[in-house]
Amino acid sequence: MLIEPTEDDLARLHAITGETPAPVPEAYLTEPRGRHRGQAAALLRPRATEEVSAILSHCAARGIAVIPRSGGTGLVGGQVRGEGPAPVILSLERMDRIRWVAAEDDALCAEAGAILSDVQGAAAEADRLFPLSMASEGSARIGGNLATNAGGVQVLRYGNARDLVLGIEAVLPDGSVHHGLKTLRKDNTGYDLRHLMIGAEGTLGVITAAVLRLFPRPGETVTAMLAVPGPEAALALFHAMRRRVEGLSAFELISGRGVAFVRAGWPDRPDPLADDPPWRVLVEATGPEGAGLAERAEAALAEAVEAGLAGDGVIAQSEAQRAAMWGLREMIPEGNRRVGAIASHDISVPLSAIAGFIAAAERDVAAVDASVRVNCFGHLGDGNLHYNLFPAEGRRAADYRGVAERLTQAVHDRVHALGGSISAEHGIGRAKRDELAARGDPAKLAAMRAIKAALDPGGILNPGAVLAAD
Amino acid sequence: MLIEPTEDDLARLHAITGETPAPVPEAYLTEPRGRHRGQAAALLRPRATEEVSAILSHCAARGIAVIPRSGGTGLVGGQVRGEGPAPVILSLERMDRIRWVAAEDDALCAEAGAILSDVQGAAAEADRLFPLSMASEGSARIGGNLATNAGGVQVLRYGNARDLVLGIEAVLPDGSVHHGLKTLRKDNTGYDLRHLMIGAEGTLGVITAAVLRLFPRPGETVTAMLAVPGPEAALALFHAMRRRVEGLSAFELISGRGVAFVRAGWPDRPDPLADDPPWRVLVEATGPEGAGLAERAEAALAEAVEAGLAGDGVIAQSEAQRAAMWGLREMIPEGNRRVGAIASHDISVPLSAIAGFIAAAERDVAAVDASVRVNCFGHLGDGNLHYNLFPAEGRRAADYRGVAERLTQAVHDRVHALGGSISAEHGIGRAKRDELAARGDPAKLAAMRAIKAALDPGGILNPGAVLAAD
Numbered sequence: 001m002l003i004e005p006t007e008d009d010l011a012r013l014h015a016i017t018g019e020t021p022a023p024v025p026e027a028y029l030t031e032p033r034g035r036h037r038g039q040a041a042a043l044l045r046p047r048a049t050e051e052v053s054a055i056l057s058h059c060a061a062r063g064i065a066v067i068p069r070s071g072g073t074g075l076v077g078g079q080v081r082g083e084g085p086a087p088v089i090l091s092l093e094r095m096d097r098i099r100w101v102a103a104e105d106d107a108l109c110a111e112a113g114a115i116l117s118d119v120q121g122a123a124a125e126a127d128r129l130f131p132l133s134m135a136s137e138g139s140a141r142i143g144g145n146l147a148t149n150a151g152g153v154q155v156l157r158y159g160n161a162r163d164l165v166l167g168i169e170a171v172l173p174d175g176s177v178h179h180g181l182k183t184l185r186k187d188n189t190g191y192d193l194r195h196l197m198i199g200a201e202g203t204l205g206v207i208t209a210a211v212l213r214l215f216p217r218p219g220e221t222v223t224a225m226l227a228v229p230g231p232e233a234a235l236a237l238f239h240a241m242r243r244r245v246e247g248l249s250a251f252e253l254i255s256g257r258g259v260a261f262v263r264a265g266w267p268d269r270p271d272p273l274a275d276d277p278p279w280r281v282l283v284e285a286t287g288p289e290g291a292g293l294a295e296r297a298e299a300a301l302a303e304a305v306e307a308g309l310a311g312d313g314v315i316a317q318s319e320a321q322r323a324a325m326w327g328l329r330e331m332i333p334e335g336n337r338r339v340g341a342i343a344s345h346d347i348s349v350p351l352s353a354i355a356g357f358i359a360a361a362e363r364d365v366a367a368v369d370a371s372v373r374v375n376c377f378g379h380l381g382d383g384n385l386h387y388n389l390f391p392a393e394g395r396r397a398a399d400y401r402g403v404a405e406r407l408t409q410a411v412h413d414r415v416h417a418l419g420g421s422i423s424a425e426h427g428i429g430r431a432k433r434d435e436l437a438a439r440g441d442p443a444k445l446a447a448m449r450a451i452k453a454a455l456d457p458g459g460i461l462n463p464g465a466v467l468a469a470d
Numbered sequence: 471m472l473i474e475p476t477e478d479d480l481a482r483l484h485a486i487t488g489e490t491p492a493p494v495p496e497a498y499l500t501e502p503r504g505r506h507r508g509q510a511a512a513l514l515r516p517r518a519t520e521e522v523s524a525i526l527s528h529c530a531a532r533g534i535a536v537i538p539r540s541g542g543t544g545l546v547g548g549q550v551r552g553e554g555p556a557p558v559i560l561s562l563e564r565m566d567r568i569r570w571v572a573a574e575d576d577a578l579c580a581e582a583g584a585i586l587s588d589v590q591g592a593a594a595e596a597d598r599l600f601p602l603s604m605a606s607e608g609s610a611r612i613g614g615n616l617a618t619n620a621g622g623v624q625v626l627r628y629g630n631a632r633d634l635v636l637g638i639e640a641v642l643p644d645g646s647v648h649h650g651l652k653t654l655r656k657d658n659t660g661y662d663l664r665h666l667m668i669g670a671e672g673t674l675g676v677i678t679a680a681v682l683r684l685f686p687r688p689g690e691t692v693t694a695m696l697a698v699p700g701p702e703a704a705l706a707l708f709h710a711m712r713r714r715v716e717g718l719s720a721f722e723l724i725s726g727r728g729v730a731f732v733r734a735g736w737p738d739r740p741d742p743l744a745d746d747p748p749w750r751v752l753v754e755a756t757g758p759e760g761a762g763l764a765e766r767a768e769a770a771l772a773e774a775v776e777a778g779l780a781g782d783g784v785i786a787q788s789e790a791q792r793a794a795m796w797g798l799r800e801m802i803p804e805g806n807r808r809v810g811a812i813a814s815h816d817i818s819v820p821l822s823a824i825a826g827f828i829a830a831a832e833r834d835v836a837a838v839d840a841s842v843r844v845n846c847f848g849h850l851g852d853g854n855l856h857y858n859l860f861p862a863e864g865r866r867a868a869d870y871r872g873v874a875e876r877l878t879q880a881v882h883d884r885v886h887a888l889g890g891s892i893s894a895e896h897g898i899g900r901a902k903r904d905e906l907a908a909r910g911d912p913a914k915l916a917a918m919r920a921i922k923a924a925l926d927p928g929g930i931l932n933p934g935a936v937l938a939a940d
Contacts, residue, residue, distance in 0.1 A: 151656055162665075178911055178917065180914060185625065186849075186852050186854045187891040188669055190669075191921060192669050193918070196666055216713055246757050246758055246761060349654070383655050419654075424658065428659060441649050443642055447661075448663070450925055454924035
């Protein structure tokens with residue numbers, strides 16, 4: 001049974017972190033899309049792993065819910081809890097150090113509260129690359145990136161967040177500390193607690209630090225934007241490029257509608273391509289200096305154009321041109337926010353099913369409401385699309401409140417029929433919890449519940465995220 | 471409480487698999503090094519996942535121990551149990567089909583009993599590469615490769631076995647079936663049961679099938695063998711190559727003693743290098759056709775020789791030369807077996823600690839018994855060494871029985887002092903179980919025990935492997 005912390009509890013918890021009790025700032029009770037609102041009895045900002053341990057020990061003994069909080073940029077409501085007895089928020093923001101960088105081991109150790117772009121910077125200072133990269137990298141913190149197994153724009157080459165982790169330090173729900181900050185490429189000593197904690201969204205433990213994998217900094221980068229006849233051609237282009245060019249690091253699909261949304265808000269933004277193509281791709285490859293990547297990529301792209309897989313295309317000739325291409329890609333979420341989505345979906349399907357999904361889902365959506373506008377974009381090379389739905393011109397998302405749920409059902413039905421996932425990179429949080437319970441593999445769900453009960457018998461850690469609270 | 475199966479139990483279990491009861495063949499009660507011996511009340515060879523499920527349901531209800539068995543090539547005694555009530559052996563050997571190959575998705579689905587080399591072959595037929603590769607690939611089965619998170623000779627480029635898996639089908643200890651055969655690069659829907667089952671050595675569930683990642687087949691392969699002044703130079707050479715050559719797929723360290731052991735058994739075996747260098751490396755890089763890999767690799771190697779990082783060196787000019795280099799590397803375990811090891815160690819340390827480890831461990835070993843001969847070889851690029859100890863010339867391993875344990879303690883002490891692992895790629899099994907319990911991270915061990923109890927409350931699955939049986 002969870003309880004609301006008493007005055008005495010709060011005094012003890014604040015004594016641990018050396019903080020003065022104060023009202024919890026509004027920013028800690030909200031999430032980026034404003035779809036979930038949290039409550040909290042206190043905000044605790046520990047300075048060290050021992051303080052996290054002391055907080056969890058106390059809360060476990062008393063039955064006080066703890067909501068771990070990192071950058072707060074998650075999109076599924078994993079960082080706010082509005083139900084049940086008021087929890088305490090455990091923010092990792094004061095644990096933001098890079099503990100060490102070991103360039104020779106291609107590794108660095110970051111505390112959970114380190115801002116993602118600061119981690120990237122520390123790697124760059126050591127002439128290395130930390131490849132995890134996403135639009136929110138200036139405010140997302142690495143602990144949350146790992147807790148949600150974040151994806152981003154370089155998954156194609158470097159994998160998801162979990163693939164970039166060599167070891168973790170984590171506080172378990174009873175306050176015990178798992179010391180797993182190893183710098184090893186191979187370590188087969190027992191169950192992989194690291195991979196269990198990563199992606200568990202703070203429900204099984206609080207990751208307090210991690211050893212992250214670094215890579216050689218690319219000496220050459222080739223970036224191109226190409227108009228494509230459609231998703232099927234985009235996929236064929238992807239396979240053709242992959243065969244020819246080692247080091248393909250990004251292959252993003254962008255719809256004409258996504259570009260139009262950006263242009264509506266920022267009319268002066270230049271478009272590298274002419275004639276408003278209905279579909280385009282942003283392709284990037286990286287490699288070591290002197291390996292002739294540019295020549296190979298150009299030849300492969302020219303062949304692709306000849307084969308009809310792509311039309312108009314531009315290869316960035318300067319860092320400014322490259323930035324313009326990525327800037328357009330990264331403005332799409334901004335453009336979407338400006339229009340206001342009816343419903344957003346973060347889905348993945350097998351690569352071979354992508355074009356079929358896009359065609360079928362468009363029909364499925366139209367069958368629910370023919371006025372809905374689709375903006376489909378994302379990480380084509382990973383089979384991961386952001387499939388977002390918008391009101392007809394002149395109408396607002398609120399006008400579609402009655403059909404929003406049916407639209408999501410229609411999209412997710414199609415994803416399931418194709419063996420896909422309803423959460424490719426954002427996680428489950430609270431937004432998709434009930435749908436996971438309804439659609440997930442029953443044996444996996446039962447195992448998840450058993451593991452949660454075994455590691456967190458009091459159910460104090462992020463209750464209601466991923467799994468329903470008891 | 472585990473019980474020995476009754477006649478009635480055995481009749482029911484055999485009815486599930488359609489087999490006639492028979493004495494369990496000796497081959498199922500042994501492991502490659504002959505250090506552990508098993509017992510068994512029956513050998514069961516299910517033909518389908520449903521049969522595995524029915525066997526586990528029955529055994530869970532009755533408290534009968536089940537030892538999952540794959541190729542039986544594991545080196546830590548995970549496949550045999552000699553204590554407690556006689557278990558049943560559940561061999562996956564009749565579930566050896568490749569269920570499907572999806573070249574466009576770069577994936578194939580193999581049943582757990584598929585022989586690793588057959589999986590490689592199925593990938594090659596589809597013009598793809600399945601990169602998991604090791605000396606035992608002709609008899610190892612993929613289920614065991616995943617249960618132990620096998621390593622091998624291409625980890626440097628493609629990762630460990632767990633990194634090659636997109637989804638699994640597994641029977642949990644209560645007989646329920648987890649249907650997770652997804653073909654997705656990104657799927658953040660709940661705890662990662664896949665990574666928990668992989669590496670759990672059959673103690674949390676029986677993997678019955680897996681969707682495996684495929685890669686483009688390399689169009690070019692460069693293989694070279696070079697004499698190096700010592701481990702430190704080998705490491706410097708590794709870093710130099712890694713900066714210059716994309717697609718480095720193997721970087722193996724070989725000691726002069728390892729080559730001498732091979733030559734003692736097979737005197738006619740040609741050595742690509744002259745003058746018996748004390749240390750050498752086997753380097754391989756792969757890339758797409760026409761990418762100029764050979765030129766780049768040759769230039770980088772020439773520079774390395776110039777910088778004194780390598781001496782005599784040969785780049786394979788034909789498939790036969792390449793095979794000769796790998797043949798020598800892969801004969802080393804054979805050579806070791808012929809001499810007879812006092813103790814074998816499968817360790818990893820951070821890359822930067824490798825040369826220091828080799829120097830210090832040699833002193834540590836000599837301090838216990840100065841007559842011991844070291845053969846240190848392995849996957850340098852992964853920080854993973856096989857550090858094996860042999861009797862002085864003219865003596866036998868049995869003569870060292872009194873010091874074998876102290877030698878292992880000395881080597882493992884050094885590994886621990888350097889933040890390393892006592893099992894880099896072989897797993898824990900029964901051989902290293904007590905040492906893991908003594909030296910492992912206490913919070914991790916407690917979490918492992920809680921997870922085991924939660925998923926397998928009767929303790930029927932591979933009891934005594936990884937964790938002590940109750």
